Amino acid sequence: MPSPTRSAAVTRSRRAAGKILPEHARAHNRALVLQSLFSAGAMSRADLARETGLTRVTISDLVGSLMEDGYVVEQGVREASGPGKPAMLVDIARDGHRIVGLDLSGSESLVGAVLTLDGEIVARHSVPVPARQSEVLDAIVALARTVVADAHAPVLGLGVGTPGVVDDRGVVLAAPGFGWADLDLAGTLERDLGLPVLVANDANAAVLAEHTFGGAGDDVILVRVGRGVGAGLLTGGEPLAGARFAAGEIGHVTVGTDGGPACACGKIGCLEAWLAVPALTERIAATGDPDSVLRDAGERLGIALAPIVGALDLSEIALSGPADLLGGALAEAAAETVRTRTLATFHDGLQVRMSTHSEDIVLRGAAVMVLSGRLGVS
Known part of the structure; x- marks a missing residue:
């Protein structure tokens, strides 16, 4: 399979986007076969034909080509459940690469x-x-x-x-x-x-990991909190990069008109100045009131996220970072703030949760x- 351009890292194709040109059809069909096996596991060639809508002849040709390239292997025959020859199962060569x-x-x-x-x-x-x-x-x-x-x-x-x-x-x-x-x-x-x-x-x-391995839906924002604050977005299952590749750079959005801590960027009251892990731990140590600090930070996060949720009609917010800081009062306050600042009919059920794969x-x-x-x- 020819190597793709680097842009595939940002602009993944999850579904056909208009007419597939003849010169691209084979690569598209190979990806369909691989996606089906990746998602569902071992299948017969007949299963693949039904799943992808491709003919059995086309599937046989594609599977043969993928086996030659080392991306697909035969896994043995399916246990017989009736008369006729048992079907041979194929799968992605998960241990081959x-x-x-x-x-x-x-x-x-x-x-x-x-x-x-x-x-x-x-x-x-x-x-x-x-x-x-x-x-x-x-x-x-x-x-x-x-x-x-x-x-x-x-x-x-x-x-x-x-x-x-x-x-x-x-x-x-x-x-x-x-x-x-x-x-x-x-x-x-x-x-x-x-x-x-x-x-x-x-x-x-x-x-991308939260969507593929963590069960997130197709319309989600993941907020990464560490020494800084940033976010990744999927809309309709597609990564949102932005005109200047800076979509999700929410750390330096000003959250409130009541002043706030100075940010390293030179502004006052940036989300990162409220929410980054060093800022949270310092304020908790200074006040001795973690619940109040975390709820305040969660409200600031909700202020930043509400316009994004409303504009893009997102269904969930995932938080990635230290669970002891993000997973309780902070997440609850963020969810409450987003709900009060968006249209209740559509966003009352909005999920704000910890990522399922935060560490890695x-x-x-x-x-x-x-x-x-x-x-x-x-």
Whole structure:
């Protein structure tokens, strides 16, 4: 299968978007077969024909081609349930390839992992975040080499979740924490490793994991809270990147007209100044009243999210970060605030919940990026 462009990391295709051109039909049909197997598990060729709407001849040809490429394997015959020859089952070769993921969003460590095609982590490595910004890129390249060497199987691709604004070619347009501007991170890693590389903002990677592995619906915002605050969005099952690739950059939205703490960006009362983990822990220590601090931060989060929920008609909000800070009073206050500031008929049932994969969500999102970009599945 030809390697896709890097833009697949951001613009995944979950459903046919208009007429499929003849020159793209085969790749589209291969992705249909792989998506069906990825979602449902082992199936017969006849099952695949019914599931995809393709003819049995086409399915036989596609399965044969995918087997030759090492993406599909036969799993043995189905247990007989009646007369006739039992059907041979096929499935994605889940142990035939590995995915490498990098999570660059940690405040103390850069983390890399080897993952299966099902998003399970089988090996993990980390290095401290260098004190000097000039050394960060070299540390990332070295970490990537170490993780790839530990894959012990062909590597389908490398997915990277990084802080900052990332375009559809894997160029980091701005990541102030690393001192990066217009850094071609995907190109740098591709040249060094000789592998397909897909790069996205860490929150955008995380929402992909929440959708594929965490059971989130097609219209969801995932808010990542750590040393900063950011969000990833899916609408209609599609990632929302924005005109300048900065959709979800909610950390520097001003939440209220009552002043508030100074933010590192120079403004007063940014969401990040209320909600980032260092800000929360400092205020809790200063006041000794965690419930009041968390409810106030949750209300600020709700103020920021209500217009987004109303404009995009989102069905759920997932929070990713420390559960002891986000999962109780803060989540409840955020939900209450969004409900009071949106149309009750439609948003009274809005869910605000903790992510199901909070600890490794960026690594798993990196795996989804590779699955989508290389195989067309998610």
